[in-house]
Amino acid sequence: MTFKDLNLSTQLLNALDDIGFETPTPIQEQAFSVVMSGKDVVGIAQTGTGKTYAYMLPILRMLKYSVQQNPRVLVLVPTRELVVQVVDEIEKLSKYINVRIAGVYGGTNINTQKQIVSEGLDIIVATPGRLYDLAVSRALQLKSIQKVVIDEVDVMLDLGFRHQLMNIFDVLPQQRQNIMFSATMTEDVDKLITDFFRKPIKVSIAKSGTPLENIKQHGYKVPNFYTKVNLLEHLLSDTEVFHKTIIFVGYKKIADRLFEALDQKFHDEVCVIHSNKTQNYRLRSIEQFREGKNRILIATDVMARGLDIENVSQVINLDTPEYPENYMHRIGRTGRAEKKGVSFVLTTEKEEEYLESIETLMDMKIEQLDLPDSIEISDQLTPEEQPKVKEIYNPHKRPNDEVGAAFHEKKDKNKKINLGGKYKREIKKKYKKPKTKGDKTFNLKHKKKKK
Numbered sequence: 001m002t003f004k005d006l007n008l009s010t011q012l013l014n015a016l017d018d019i020g021f022e023t024p025t026p027i028q029e030q031a032f033s034v035v036m037s038g039k040d041v042v043g044i045a046q047t048g049t050g051k052t053y054a055y056m057l058p059i060l061r062m063l064k065y066s067v068q069q070n071p072r073v074l075v076l077v078p079t080r081e082l083v084v085q086v087v088d089e090i091e092k093l094s095k096y097i098n099v100r101i102a103g104v105y106g107g108t109n110i111n112t113q114k115q116i117v118s119e120g121l122d123i124i125v126a127t128p129g130r131l132y133d134l135a136v137s138r139a140l141q142l143k144s145i146q147k148v149v150i151d152e153v154d155v156m157l158d159l160g161f162r163h164q165l166m167n168i169f170d171v172l173p174q175q176r177q178n179i180m181f182s183a184t185m186t187e188d189v190d191k192l193i194t195d196f197f198r199k200p201i202k203v204s205i206a207k208s209g210t211p212l213e214n215i216k217q218h219g220y221k222v223p224n225f226y227t228k229v230n231l232l233e234h235l236l237s238d239t240e241v242f243h244k245t246i247i248f249v250g251y252k253k254i255a256d257r258l259f260e261a262l263d264q265k266f267h268d269e270v271c272v273i274h275s276n277k278t279q280n281y282r283l284r285s286i287e288q289f290r291e292g293k294n295r296i297l298i299a300t301d302v303m304a305r306g307l308d309i310e311n312v313s314q315v316i317n318l319d320t321p322e323y324p325e326n327y328m329h330r331i332g333r334t335g336r337a338e339k340k341g342v343s344f345v346l347t348t349e350k351e352e353e354y355l356e357s358i359e360t361l362m363d364m365k366i367e368q369l370d371l372p373d374s375i376e377i378s379d380q381l382t383p384e385e386q387p388k389v390k391e392i393y394n395p396h397k398r399p400n401d402e403v404g405a406a407f408h409e410k411k412d413k414n415k416k417i418n419l420g421g422k423y424k425r426e427i428k429k430k431y432k433k434p435k436t437k438g439d440k441t442f443n444l445k446h447k448k449k450k451k
Helices: 010-019 026-036 051-062 080-093 110-118 128-136 153-158 162-171 187-196 225-236 252-263 279-291 324-331 349-362 421-430 442-450
Strands: 041-044 073-076 101-104 123-126 147-151 177-182 201-204 215-221 245-249 270-273 296-300 314-317 341-347 367-369
Touching: 010 051, 010 080, 026 041, 026 051, 026 177, 026 201, 041 051, 051 080, 051 147, 051 177, 073 128, 080 101, 080 123, 080 279, 101 110, 101 128, 110 128, 123 128, 128 162, 147 153, 153 162, 153 177, 153 187, 162 187, 177 187, 225 252, 225 341, 245 252, 252 270, 252 296, 270 279, 279 296, 314 324, 324 341, 324 349, 341 349
Parallel strands: 041 177, 041 201, 073 123, 073 147, 101 123, 147 177, 215 341, 215 367, 245 296, 245 314, 270 296, 314 341
Antiparallel strands: none
């Protein structure tokens, strides 16, 4: 089947010709008529199979010209980079269609985005937080939304966007089409579908968690972080084979630590992205990697979701992710659009149970390779890897109830208890106020008379 066999307009076919696409992927082919039907849709397909076009082609086919101010299509994505990427893909497809598109996300001036929204839109692509801010401020009206697309919903829930998603659903029109595409299904995602989707049609190209067949997977058993760095330096020295490599790490701190280590040897070839970097820095790093100015990109898991970069030669997992779904999203950055890809996963002894979970999800074993003889096994440990010292017995440490040598009882005057009002009255009787101002001897004479 080709795109000409689908019910596409001439404008869309011309745009696809310009992009160079002739044949739809299985998810694009099977989802087209289902999305066109107007019913709620849940699509499951491996990362890298063209899910963005799977929902945008039928939506653009049905979207009629309009001059109304409020958007009719809402696309929700978890990260700023995905907003920029999806807007770019929609603009390519709508090259010959009169459609107004805008992307909004946090970390930039909201007043500028309010101005863009006020000029009128047909399609808005947004992160949940910024979309809700615009809706609450009344700068953006959602009453005309006809279709809602939730892309990478599992990572939205992982990032804590559930509350914001609930708020957004509350202000959307009841009559709308809900569309969701993902590579994996989790319990949280399934609950979201149950709560907000109306009898959704499921389009499943592969079992959730099935890897792409054209990705060759390898693994190394490595004792610690700095030995992993030594292995990376050895592998990345082959610039012909590792010409466009993404290295994924679990945490921002480790991403910065790895960048510092690799920057010493591959100074102008390495760049890094994570959520603590500024938006301009992140976009510039991705662009430099995409254009080939940098051949090594270090990224955290959040950046793995939906990041579409062509011809990634290898994906290296510096750590073995605790959640198997994260591994699936990571390796999905290579082997895209039916091209060959290679992935590596580096596993410490503590991470072996995570590796077993990944292999269980994929229903396959990852081929384990021997460490090259030239790799130095490092004794240096990171603060996270250093063993925690537990104090078993300290003869100089007193139990909580034991009194020390420096302890002494309070003096009697410091043992007085505040008796409240009654105590104050007793004191008043004992020390009467002088009758005349300045008569300091009155109380003394009065006591002598009583005696």
